[in-house]
Amino acid sequence: MEFTIVGAGMAGAFLALSLGRQGHVVTVYDRRPDPRGSVNAVTSMNLGLSRRGLSALDRLGLSEEVRRLVVPMRGRMLHNPDGGLRFSAYGEGGILAIQRQDLSALLVDAASREPRVRFVFGTRCTGMDRDLPSVSFVDPDGRAFVVKPDVVVGADGAFSAVRRAMHHEQRAEFSQSYLEWGWRELHIPAAADGAHRMADDVFHLWPRGDIMMFAHPNRDGSFTCSCVLPFHGEHGFDSLRTAADVESLFRTHFPDVLALVPDLGEEFLRRPTFNLVTVSTAPWTHEGKVALIGDACHAVYPFLAQGMNSAFEDALELTDSLARHPGDTAAALARYYTRRKPNTDALATMSHRNFAELRDTVRSPAVRLERACDSVLEKLLWHRWMPLHAMVTNTTVPYAKALQRATRQHRILKYSGAAVVAAAVAGLLRRQG
Amino acid sequence: MEFTIVGAGMAGAFLALSLGRQGHVVTVYDRRPDPRGSVNAVTSMNLGLSRRGLSALDRLGLSEEVRRLVVPMRGRMLHNPDGGLRFSAYGEGGILAIQRQDLSALLVDAASREPRVRFVFGTRCTGMDRDLPSVSFVDPDGRAFVVKPDVVVGADGAFSAVRRAMHHEQRAEFSQSYLEWGWRELHIPAAADGAHRMADDVFHLWPRGDIMMFAHPNRDGSFTCSCVLPFHGEHGFDSLRTAADVESLFRTHFPDVLALVPDLGEEFLRRPTFNLVTVSTAPWTHEGKVALIGDACHAVYPFLAQGMNSAFEDALELTDSLARHPGDTAAALARYYTRRKPNTDALATMSHRNFAELRDTVRSPAVRLERACDSVLEKLLWHRWMPLHAMVTNTTVPYAKALQRATRQHRILKYSGAAVVAAAVAGLLRRQG
Structure with missing residues (x-):
C-alpha cells in the first residue's frame, strides 16, 4: 500500500x-x-529514552546504533536550595539522555x-x-x-x-490546554578539559514549588537545562526584565547553576519561551x-x-x-x-x-512519604509492587494498566497498613535525613 | 468608538x-x-425567551415589540408513552416561545x-x-x-x-465536545380552522430515556418539534432507513405525534440532522x-x-x-x-x-422526587428556596450564583431532613398519581 x-x-x-x-x-x-x-x-x-522507546527501537534493529548516541542516567539528583544533593535511583535500565x-x-x-x-x-x-x-x-x-x-x-x-x-x-x-508555566533552555558548557561540570550519569532536578529546573547530560561534556517558570507573578517570566533580575532569581533558587552558565542573565533573556x-x-x-x-x-x-x-x-x-x-x-x-x-x-x-508532584518533590512530606513507602514495598514484595514512575519508565506495561495498578496501590497505601508502613518509613527517613 | x-x-x-x-x-x-x-x-x-432575555430586551425598549411575536408557555406538558399527559407549571412569567x-x-x-x-x-x-x-x-x-x-x-x-x-x-x-445525540426538526401544521392541534400554551415534552422529543407552539397554529435521537444504536438515526422504520419508532414512543405530522416517515428522512x-x-x-x-x-x-x-x-x-x-x-x-x-x-x-435529567424525567423516581421536594420547599420557604430551573428561567440571578445555591440546596435535601420531606412528598405523589 x-x-x-x-x-x-x-x-x-x-x-x-x-x-x-x-x-x-x-x-x-x-x-x-x-x-x-x-x-x-x-x-x-x-529527550529521555526509557524502556518503551528502547524496546520499540530494538524491534526495528536500531537499539545498538542508538546506544552510541546516548548518555545513561541511572537516577535523579535533587539539588537543594542550600546546595545539598540527594540521589534517588531509577531502577533497572535507567533513562537514556539523547x-x-x-x-x-x-x-x-x-x-x-x-x-x-x-x-x-x-x-x-x-x-x-x-x-x-x-x-x-x-x-x-x-x-x-x-x-x-x-x-x-x-x-x-x-x-x-x-x-x-x-x-x-x-x-x-x-x-487543548496550556500550563500557566513555560520553559527556556540554558546550556552548561563542558569544563576546559571536556569533562562534565556536574555528575554526568544522572538527571539533575531543582524542584522549588512554583518554579523548577532540570538538566540532561550531553555526550560532549555539556548539559542542556530546562528552566520552568510561571508566565506571570513574582517568579514569572514577565517579571524578569533585566540580567540582574534573572541572576537574583538564580542566586536564591539555583545558586549552583549560576556559577556554571557564563553570562547567565543575558543568555536567559535572549532565549525564547516555550509553551506546554x-x-x-x-x-x-x-x-x-x-x-x-x-x-x-x-x-x-x-x-x-x-x-x-x-x-x-x-x-x-x-x-x-x-x-x-x-x-x-x-x-x-x-x-x-x-x-x-x-x-x-x-x-x-x-x-x-507528575508535574505537580515534580514541583513539590522537596516541599511536600506526603509526596516524599508515599514515594518512600513505594520503594520499601517494591523491595519487600518484589515485582508484585511497583511505583508508578517505575512502571512508566522501566517497563512496557500499557499506560492504562500502569495507571490502574498505581491507583490500586495508592488506595492500599492510603487505607490499609498505611499507618504501620508510614511509621517505619518515617523512622528510616529520619535516619537518612 | x-x-x-x-x-x-x-x-x-x-x-x-x-x-x-x-x-x-x-x-x-x-x-x-x-x-x-x-x-x-x-x-x-x-427559541425560548425567559426572564433574562426579556429583561435584556426591556433595557433596550424592545420587550413590547417582542411580546407581539411570542407564544407564552406557562409550563411543560409531559406526554407519556400511553398518551397520558402530566402538566408542571414554570412559575411566574413562564417561557415565551418565539x-x-x-x-x-x-x-x-x-x-x-x-x-x-x-x-x-x-x-x-x-x-x-x-x-x-x-x-x-x-x-x-x-x-x-x-x-x-x-x-x-x-x-x-x-x-x-x-x-x-x-x-x-x-x-x-x-x-469542543459533541453529544452522541443529534436532532431533526419536524412540523405539526395547524388544524383546518387555524387552531393548534395540542395545548397551545405549554412546552410539550416526550422524554423516553435514550430518546426524546419536544415541541414549541407557533403563532400560526403550528408547532415546531425537535426530535432528539442518538446517532447510533437501536433507536439511532443510522438505523432509521425507511419511512416504515421511522413510523414504527414513533408508534412506540411518540404515538400522538404520528397522527399529527402528515407523511411523517418521508418527512423525517428528508430533514437534515443537527449536532449538539x-x-x-x-x-x-x-x-x-x-x-x-x-x-x-x-x-x-x-x-x-x-x-x-x-x-x-x-x-x-x-x-x-x-x-x-x-x-x-x-x-x-x-x-x-x-x-x-x-x-x-x-x-x-x-x-x-439538564440534558440527562430531561431525558430521564419520566423514568427516574429520584429526579421526580427531588423536583417535587423542590416545589414543596419553594412553597414553604417562599423565596428563600428556589429550584434551579426556576432560578435560571424566572430570575436574572447570575448563573454561577444560581448553580452555587442549587448545589447547596441539593446538599441540604440530601443530608438533612430529606427523609422527612421525602416521605411527605411521596405521600403527596401517590395521591396525585
Missing part, C-alpha cells in the same frame, strides 16, 4: 521505517529542512535506507481531502502539488494540519483513509518524558494492526485507535499529575 | 443595537442574507434604525489581524476588502473565525482590541434554552463595561470577561446536567 506521512519528526520517521520494513511505499513530507544537514530550532525539551537532533537524524537516515521510503523536506502541507484521500503541499519554490496515496498519516504535531482537515465539520472531540500544551482528541482515524499518531492526537506535558516513547508505541501498534488486517485498512485503523486511545488518555492523566 | 461585529445573529444584532444606543459606530457583517428578506436555514432549535427568524429580523430592524449602525450581509469573514486590529472579508461578488475598526467583536457562533484568528499561536484554552456541541474557551478577549460573545465563546447544549438569553447578557455586560471605562478599552474588555466567564461556565455545567 501507499502511505503519505505528514511530519518527519520522531513519530513520522519512526513510522516510515516501520511501514517500509513491511514492504509499504512511504513518502514523508516535512516543512522543515532535513535534520541530517541542519540544526533545527529547539522544539522540545531534551539529543533530539541526533536521534531525529538517525531515524531519517535509517528509514531512507529502505528502498520504498522517501523523504521530502521543506514542503508544507496546505490541506487534505479526507475522503479521496489526497493531500496538498507547497514545495520550497512555492509550487503547489497534490498526492493521492491509499492512506494519509498525520504525524505533524500538536497543531496538526491533518487533524484539522480530518475533523472539519465532523463531530470531533477536541481540547496538552491536546486530546477523538477520533484519531477516518475510515481506512486517515490516521493520526504522536502529538497530533495526544500531546502531553513533557515531565514524564514519554512523548517520544508513546509515539513509537503508536507507530508499532499501527504497523501491527495493518499486518493483522491485510486488505481491510478500515479494520486495521479502528484496531489501532481502540488499542491506543485508553493508553494515551492514561498517559495524559499521569503527565499532568 | 468604531466597532466591527462579525455575525448578525441574535448576539451580534443585539450587541449592535446596544452599542449604537451608546453612540458607538457599528458595522455588522454576516455571510448569510438579511433575515428580514429571506428564510435562513434552520440553525438552532426554536421563532428565530422573527426575533432575528426584529433585532436587525431595530438596530438598523440607529443612525450609526450598519449591516452588511452576504459578506464572509476570511481573517483577522488581532493586533491592528483589522478584519478581512469577501463580498458577494468575490471582492476582498479589509476594515480597521477600534474593536472587533466575534459574534460568529460555535465555529467562530474571529476566535480562531484571535487564538492563533496563543496559549488559549479550547475544548459544547464549546469552552479562554481567554475571550485580546487586549482592548478583540472580544467574543455568545456561542463563539460558550456554546452550550440547548436544553436549558439559555443560549440566546446568555448572549444578550454578554452584550449588556460588554456595553456596560465600555461605559464604565471610557477611554480604557483594555480595562473594559477585561472587566467584561472576568464577570461573564464564571457565569457561562456554570451555564455549561447546568446545560449538561
Whole structure:
C-alpha cells in the first residue's frame, strides 16, 4: 500500500521505517529542512529514552546504533536550595539522555535506507481531502502539488494540519490546554578539559514549588537545562526584565547553576519561551483513509518524558494492526485507535499529575512519604509492587494498566497498613535525613 | 468608538443595537442574507425567551415589540408513552416561545434604525489581524476588502473565525465536545380552522430515556418539534432507513405525534440532522482590541434554552463595561470577561446536567422526587428556596450564583431532613398519581 506521512519528526520517521520494513511505499513530507544537514530550532525539551522507546527501537534493529548516541542516567539528583544533593535511583535500565537532533537524524537516515521510503523536506502541507484521500503541499519554490496515496498519516504535531482537515465539520472531540508555566533552555558548557561540570550519569532536578529546573547530560561534556517558570507573578517570566533580575532569581533558587552558565542573565533573556500544551482528541482515524499518531492526537506535558516513547508505541501498534488486517485498512485503523486511545488518555492523566508532584518533590512530606513507602514495598514484595514512575519508565506495561495498578496501590497505601508502613518509613527517613 | 461585529445573529444584532444606543459606530457583517428578506436555514432549535432575555430586551425598549411575536408557555406538558399527559407549571412569567427568524429580523430592524449602525450581509469573514486590529472579508461578488475598526467583536457562533484568528499561536484554552445525540426538526401544521392541534400554551415534552422529543407552539397554529435521537444504536438515526422504520419508532414512543405530522416517515428522512456541541474557551478577549460573545465563546447544549438569553447578557455586560471605562478599552474588555466567564461556565455545567435529567424525567423516581421536594420547599420557604430551573428561567440571578445555591440546596435535601420531606412528598405523589 501507499502511505503519505505528514511530519518527519520522531513519530513520522519512526513510522516510515516501520511501514517500509513491511514492504509499504512511504513518502514523508516535512516543512522543515532535513535534520541530517541542519540544526533545527529547539522544539522540545531534551529527550529521555526509557524502556518503551528502547524496546520499540530494538524491534526495528536500531537499539545498538542508538546506544552510541546516548548518555545513561541511572537516577535523579535533587539539588537543594542550600546546595545539598540527594540521589534517588531509577531502577533497572535507567533513562537514556539523547539529543533530539541526533536521534531525529538517525531515524531519517535509517528509514531512507529502505528502498520504498522517501523523504521530502521543506514542503508544507496546505490541506487534505479526507475522503479521496489526497493531500496538498507547497514545495520550497512555492509550487503547489497534490498526492493521492491509499492512506494519509498525520504525524505533524500538536497543531496538526491533518487533524484539522480530518475533523472539519465532523463531530470531533477536541481540547487543548496550556500550563500557566513555560520553559527556556540554558546550556552548561563542558569544563576546559571536556569533562562534565556536574555528575554526568544522572538527571539533575531543582524542584522549588512554583518554579523548577532540570538538566540532561550531553555526550560532549555539556548539559542542556530546562528552566520552568510561571508566565506571570513574582517568579514569572514577565517579571524578569533585566540580567540582574534573572541572576537574583538564580542566586536564591539555583545558586549552583549560576556559577556554571557564563553570562547567565543575558543568555536567559535572549532565549525564547516555550509553551506546554496538552491536546486530546477523538477520533484519531477516518475510515481506512486517515490516521493520526504522536502529538497530533495526544500531546502531553513533557515531565514524564514519554512523548517520544508513546509515539513509537503508536507507530508499532499501527504497523501491527495493518499486518493483522491485510486488505481491510478500515479494520486495521479502528484496531489501532481502540488499542491506543485508553493508553494515551492514561498517559495524559499521569503527565499532568507528575508535574505537580515534580514541583513539590522537596516541599511536600506526603509526596516524599508515599514515594518512600513505594520503594520499601517494591523491595519487600518484589515485582508484585511497583511505583508508578517505575512502571512508566522501566517497563512496557500499557499506560492504562500502569495507571490502574498505581491507583490500586495508592488506595492500599492510603487505607490499609498505611499507618504501620508510614511509621517505619518515617523512622528510616529520619535516619537518612 | 468604531466597532466591527462579525455575525448578525441574535448576539451580534443585539450587541449592535446596544452599542449604537451608546453612540458607538457599528458595522455588522454576516455571510448569510438579511433575515428580514429571506428564510435562513434552520440553525438552532426554536427559541425560548425567559426572564433574562426579556429583561435584556426591556433595557433596550424592545420587550413590547417582542411580546407581539411570542407564544407564552406557562409550563411543560409531559406526554407519556400511553398518551397520558402530566402538566408542571414554570412559575411566574413562564417561557415565551418565539421563532428565530422573527426575533432575528426584529433585532436587525431595530438596530438598523440607529443612525450609526450598519449591516452588511452576504459578506464572509476570511481573517483577522488581532493586533491592528483589522478584519478581512469577501463580498458577494468575490471582492476582498479589509476594515480597521477600534474593536472587533466575534459574534460568529460555535465555529467562530474571529476566535480562531484571535487564538492563533496563543496559549488559549479550547475544548469542543459533541453529544452522541443529534436532532431533526419536524412540523405539526395547524388544524383546518387555524387552531393548534395540542395545548397551545405549554412546552410539550416526550422524554423516553435514550430518546426524546419536544415541541414549541407557533403563532400560526403550528408547532415546531425537535426530535432528539442518538446517532447510533437501536433507536439511532443510522438505523432509521425507511419511512416504515421511522413510523414504527414513533408508534412506540411518540404515538400522538404520528397522527399529527402528515407523511411523517418521508418527512423525517428528508430533514437534515443537527449536532449538539459544547464549546469552552479562554481567554475571550485580546487586549482592548478583540472580544467574543455568545456561542463563539460558550456554546452550550440547548436544553436549558439559555443560549440566546446568555448572549444578550454578554452584550449588556460588554456595553456596560465600555461605559464604565471610557477611554480604557483594555480595562473594559477585561472587566467584561472576568464577570461573564464564571457565569457561562456554570451555564455549561447546568446545560449538561439538564440534558440527562430531561431525558430521564419520566423514568427516574429520584429526579421526580427531588423536583417535587423542590416545589414543596419553594412553597414553604417562599423565596428563600428556589429550584434551579426556576432560578435560571424566572430570575436574572447570575448563573454561577444560581448553580452555587442549587448545589447547596441539593446538599441540604440530601443530608438533612430529606427523609422527612421525602416521605411527605411521596405521600403527596401517590395521591396525585
